[in-house]
Amino acid sequence: xxxxxxxxxxxxxxxxxxxxxxxxxxxxxxxxxxxxxxxxxxxxxxxxxxxxxxxxxxxxxxxxxxxxxxxxxxxxxxxxxxxxxxxxxxxxxxxxxxxxxxxxxxxxxxxxxxxxxxxxxxxxxxxxxxxxxxxxxxxxxxxxxxxxxxxxxxxxxxxxxxxxxxxxxxxxxxxxxxxxxxxxxxxxxxxxxxxxxxxxxxxxxxxxxxxxxxxxxxxxxxxxxxxxxxxxxxxxxxxxxxxxxxxxxxxxxxxxxxxxxxxxxxxxxxxxxxxxxxxxxxxxxxxxxxxxxxxxxxxxxxxxxxxxxxxxxxxxxxxxxxxxxxxx
Amino acid sequence: xxxxxxxxxxxxxxxxxxxxxxxxxxxxxxxxxxxxxxxxxxxxxxxxxxxxxxxxxxxxxxxxxxxxxxxxxxxxxxxxxxxxxxxxxxxxxxxxxxxxxxxxxxxxxxxxxxxxxxxxxxxxxxxxxxxxxxxxxxxxxxxxxxxxxxxxxxxxxxxxxxxxxxxxxxxxxxxxxxxxxxxxxxxxxxxxxxxxxxxxxxxxxxxxxxxxxxxxxxxxxxxxxxxxxxxxxxxxxxxxxxxxxxxxxxxxxxxxxxxxxxxxxxxxxxxxxxxxxxxxxxxxxxxxxxxxxxxxxxxxxxxxxxxxxxxxxxxxxxxxxxxxxxxx
Numbered sequence: 001x002x003x004x005x006x007x008x009x010x011x012x013x014x015x016x017x018x019x020x021x022x023x024x025x026x027x028x029x030x031x032x033x034x035x036x037x038x039x040x041x042x043x044x045x046x047x048x049x050x051x052x053x054x055x056x057x058x059x060x061x062x063x064x065x066x067x068x069x070x071x072x073x074x075x076x077x078x079x080x081x082x083x084x085x086x087x088x089x090x091x092x093x094x095x096x097x098x099x100x101x102x103x104x105x106x107x108x109x110x111x112x113x114x115x116x117x118x119x120x121x122x123x124x125x126x127x128x129x130x131x132x133x134x135x136x137x138x139x140x141x142x143x144x145x146x147x148x149x150x151x152x153x154x155x156x157x158x159x160x161x162x163x164x165x166x167x168x169x170x171x172x173x174x175x176x177x178x179x180x181x182x183x184x185x186x187x188x189x190x191x192x193x194x195x196x197x198x199x200x201x202x203x204x205x206x207x208x209x210x211x212x213x214x215x216x217x218x219x220x221x222x223x224x225x226x227x228x229x230x231x232x233x234x235x236x237x238x239x240x241x242x243x244x245x246x247x248x249x250x251x252x253x254x255x256x257x258x259x260x261x262x263x264x265x266x267x268x269x270x271x272x273x274x275x276x277x278x279x280x281x282x283x284x285x286x287x288x289x290x291x292x293x294x295x296x297x298x299x300x301x302x303x304x305x306x307x308x309x310x311x312x313x314x315x316x317x318x319x320x321x322x323x324x325x326x327x328x
Numbered sequence: 329x330x331x332x333x334x335x336x337x338x339x340x341x342x343x344x345x346x347x348x349x350x351x352x353x354x355x356x357x358x359x360x361x362x363x364x365x366x367x368x369x370x371x372x373x374x375x376x377x378x379x380x381x382x383x384x385x386x387x388x389x390x391x392x393x394x395x396x397x398x399x400x401x402x403x404x405x406x407x408x409x410x411x412x413x414x415x416x417x418x419x420x421x422x423x424x425x426x427x428x429x430x431x432x433x434x435x436x437x438x439x440x441x442x443x444x445x446x447x448x449x450x451x452x453x454x455x456x457x458x459x460x461x462x463x464x465x466x467x468x469x470x471x472x473x474x475x476x477x478x479x480x481x482x483x484x485x486x487x488x489x490x491x492x493x494x495x496x497x498x499x500x501x502x503x504x505x506x507x508x509x510x511x512x513x514x515x516x517x518x519x520x521x522x523x524x525x526x527x528x529x530x531x532x533x534x535x536x537x538x539x540x541x542x543x544x545x546x547x548x549x550x551x552x553x554x555x556x557x558x559x560x561x562x563x564x565x566x567x568x569x570x571x572x573x574x575x576x577x578x579x580x581x582x583x584x585x586x587x588x589x590x591x592x593x594x595x596x597x598x599x600x601x602x603x604x605x606x607x608x609x610x611x612x613x614x615x616x617x618x619x620x621x622x623x624x625x626x627x628x629x630x631x632x633x634x635x636x637x638x639x640x641x642x643x644x645x646x647x648x649x650x651x652x653x654x655x656x
Contacts, residue, residue, distance in 0.1 A: 163605060163634070163650070164619040165493010173627055264613050275611075277491060281650060282630035283603075285592050285622030291492040294613030299501055302610035306491070308646075318636075322491070322609060 008074075008103055011035050011042075012133045015074040016105070018047040018056070019140045024192040024222065025050045027250045030077055030144035032056040036064040036099070038071035055080065057090040061097050069098035076105045076137040077144075078130065081120050082112035091117035095124035104130045105137030109148040139323075142273065143194070143252025152246040153254040156193065157263055158186060158276040159290045166287030167260065172205060174288075181315035182278040187212050189276060191220035193255040195248065197239075199262030200228035210257065223251070227262050242269045264292030275306065275322040278314070336402075336431055339363050339370075340461045343402040344433070346375040346384070347468045352520040352550060353378045355578045358405055358472035360384040364392040364427070366399035383408065385418040389425050397426035404433045404465040405472075406458065409448050410440035419445035423452035432458045433465030437476040467651075470601065471522070471580025480574040481582040484521065484602040485591055486514060487618045491607065494615030495588065500533055502616075509643035510606040515540050517604060519548035521583040523576065525567075527590030528556035538585065551579070555590050570597040592620030603634065603650040606642070 012035075019033030026032075029052030036044035044067070046059030054062070057079050061068055079090035079102070091113075094102060102121050107130055108114055118128045138145050142154040160178045161167060168174035176183070190196055191212045198208060203226055211221035224236045225248075232238035239245065242265050245254055256266050266272050296302055310321035340363075347361030354360075357380030364372035372395070374387030382390070385407050389396055407418035407430070419441075422430060430449050435458055436442055446456045466473050470482040488506045489495060496502035504511070518524055524538045531554055539549035552564045553576075560566035567573065570593050573582055584594050594600050624630055638649035 159492075161493065162630070163493075163603070163648075164487075164617065165489065165491075166617075169624065169627065175627070177627065177630075267611060267613065275491070280631075281634040281636060282627075283595060283619055283622060283634070284624055284627075284630060285595065285619040286617065287624075289492065289494075289614065289617060291611055291613040294611060296497065296612055296615075299497065299503070299505065299610075299612075302490070302505075302612060303608075303644075306609040306611070308609060316631075320491075 007040070008132060011037055011072075011074045012076070012103060012105060013136070015076050016133065016136055016140050018045055019076045019137070020192070022047045022049065022056075023140070023143070024194050024220065024253050026052050027143070027194050027252045028052055029055065030141045032075065032077045032141070034060040034076070035074040036060045036068055036071050037074065038067050043067035043071055053087050055087065055090050058088065058093055061093055064097070070100045072101040072103060073099045074103045077141060078104050078106065078108035078113060078115070079117040079121070080108065080113050081117040082110070091120040095121055095126060099126055101127040102129070103132055104128065105132055106134045106141070106145075109145065146273065147252050152271070153194070153248065153251045154273045155245070155254050155256060155266060155271050156189070156274040156276055157256045157266060157272045158189065158278070159258075159263065160186070160278045160280070161290050162280055162282045162284040162287065164283050164285060165290055166284035167258065167290040168288040169284060170287055172288065177282065178278045178280045178317045179315040182280070182317040182319065184214065185314050185319060186276070186278060187214050187217075190222055190255060191217050193222050193253040194251040195223040195225050196255045196257055197225040197227055197262070198257050199259055199265075200226065200230060201261065202257070202259040203228070208257070222255070225254070227265065242266045242271050245271065260289055260292040263290065264294050267291065267294040273324045274309075275320075277320040277322070279318045279320065281316055335368070336460060339365055339400075339402045340404070340431060340433060341464070343404050344461065344465055344468050346373055347404045347465070348520070350375045350377065350384075351468065351471070352522050352548065352581050354380050355471070355522050355580045356380055357383065358469045360403065360405045360469070362388040362404070363402040364388045364396055364399050365402065366395050371395035371399055381415050383415065383418050386416065386421055389421055392425070398428045400429040400431060401427045402431045405469060406432050406434065406436035406441060406443070407445040407449070408436065408441050409445040410438070419448040423449055423454060427454055429455040430457070431460055432456065433460055434462045434469070434473075437473065474601065475580050480599070481522070481576065481579045482601045483573070483582050483584060483594060483599050484517070484604055485584045485594060485600045486517065486604040486606070487586075487591065488514070488606045489608070489618050490610045490612040490615065492611050492613060492615075493618055494612035495586065495618040496616040497612060498615055500616065505610065505612075506606045506608045506645045507643045510608070510645040510647065512542060513642050513647060514604070514606060515542050516545075518550055518583060519545050521550050521581040522579045523551040523553050524583045524585055525553040525555055525590070526585050527587055527593075528554065528558060529589065530585070530587040531556070536585070550583070553582070555593065570594045570599050573599065588617055588620040591618065592622050595619065595622040601652045603648075605648040605650070607646045607648065609644055
């Protein structure tokens with residue numbers, strides 16, 4: 001079979017986009033995306049559903065029916081091959097459906113699969129390619145990957161800032177620094193996380209609802225977490241230290257929303273993977289800083305840690321997304 | 329004569345680019361740019377020289393010689409028509425050189441010319457168009473325009489910031505937040521200003537040289553100003569209040585470099601026209617803020633004042649240029 005690399009990349013890109021639909025919903029399973037293509041025509045699309053089932057591959061095969069015969073499957077993560085009471089093994093499903101080629105972005109780091117899914121496919125005559133757009137797929141399934149590799153969720157820190165880095169006036173007023181479009185985008189980001197966390201000061205001062213206020217997406221409001229020495233009120237879960245996020249069940253993507261001391265606590269512990277900076281074209285001057293003491297003693301240590309991953313205009317405001325650079 | 333508007337805009341754009349060469353050098357005269365074009369071919373280029381003479385038009389005509397006959401002149405400012413002991417009247421020079429068409433961006437707000445240059449050209453049979461790219465030309469000659477309209481120089485405030493808006497660690501360390509490319513760009517900006525100003529705290533703490541450290545441009549190091557209640561050391565000029573910049577002779581473009589209280593004093597007085605934000609991809613946390621108290625009591629008052637005019641990557645850093653929006 002002659003391989004069209006550009007087409008493979010396009011289809012994998014589409015599978016990654018599908019995987020994003022499950023972000024913040026699919027835990028405890030990874031938010032996988034899958035596309036089944038025969039003769040250049042998409043026969044099935046799937047992404048891991050709420051709560052983790054069905055898996056992306058199962059959903060895509062259900063759509064494709066017998067058009068899966070001889071087709072190519074694009075999957076963002078190696079199909080599972082471990083037995084589960086919750087559903088079938090995807091590698092097995094794919095082989096039985098007659099998939100003839102499987103293009104896989106990321107090898108499953110879960111030790112229960114870890115190459116065995118691909119091996120099973122090969123053993124059934126399926127041509128397997130692994131590694132296409134692995135980095136992009138890993139970014140889309142960041143929470144799952146970090147859970148597997150570092151044993152904790154992926155953490156996004158959101159800051160709404162003036163040009164001079166303030167999150168509020170000196171008296172605490174912060175409504176509004178950013179505009180409607182930026183706030184809507186931040187709500188969309190909430191919907192893509194399993195949980196949102198604030199500190200005790202923010203809870204007491206702002207009593208934030210932390211829900212998704214976008215019509216039709218209210219049901220995707222994430223769990224609410226409180227970082228505090230005190231107990232959490234009803235409807236909130238409580239952690240005492242940033243490191244405690246590792247023990248949170250069902251949280252692969254966590255968004256930290258403030259305030260400055262909470263942001264600093266996560267940064268100090270090097271537990272932030274992604275910064276969302278919503279920046280309004282205003283100057284505040286002598287206001288409240290967005291980030292408290294992160295324990296930086298030498299400017300040289302501040303460099304090389306953050307890489308600009310995305311940026312866009314949101315009305316009058318600008319969003320910059322930075323990712324933590326970590327050696328693999 | 330049929331007029332090619334797209335060509336007119338291209339040539340005027342070139343004249344504006346020429347005018348930028350004189351920025352920070354041409355005071356007490358405006359940094360005008362001039363292009364003389366005959367049959368689509370550039371016959372002369374000029375920009376107002378150091379100290380204000382020769383004027384852009386005189387220099388361009390000197391290059392064009394008899395090719396000025398029947399040519400079009402593109403000038404960023406209406407040619408002068410007031411008598412001066414320092415040189416000839418450009419409107420007169422142009423008419424005598426046989427220019428047949430004059431495209432002028434900005435009418436000269438100086439009451440000694442203010443339309444008379446154009447009238448003189450017309451009286452000698454020159455076709456005159458005024459207003460093409462007036463806004464862009466005004467931006468390039470911002471200092472002159474503000475001197476004429478508001479009676480003070482144009483002020484640029486430069487800030488070198490971390491992502492969280494700090495200009496230094498809490499102990500004052502600021503070397504280095506931004507990288508080589510950003511610092512070189514800031515030196516280039518210095519060369520385009522007549523004077524640079526810092527506050528007493530910055531002078532005492534950093535003893536900044538404020539010179540242009542770019543090979544070949546050392547001679548363009550601007551005058552050094554100190555905003556302070558105390559007297560200035562040798563080699564420095566002194567002002568006591570931001571408003572005193574109006575009385576500075578020979579300063580049309582002023583750059584304010586810090587620190588936070590000096591920046592705030594100029595912002596509080598609404599004397600900043602342009603912000604240069606050099607932003608490094610680092611977080612500092614609990615460091616020194618870039619802007620002190622600007623007297624903002626209501627967030628609503630902070631909005632609508634700044635417009636993003638330019639942005640670029642400078643190595644790992646980013647530059648954002650904001651301009652103060654003022655009703656005309």
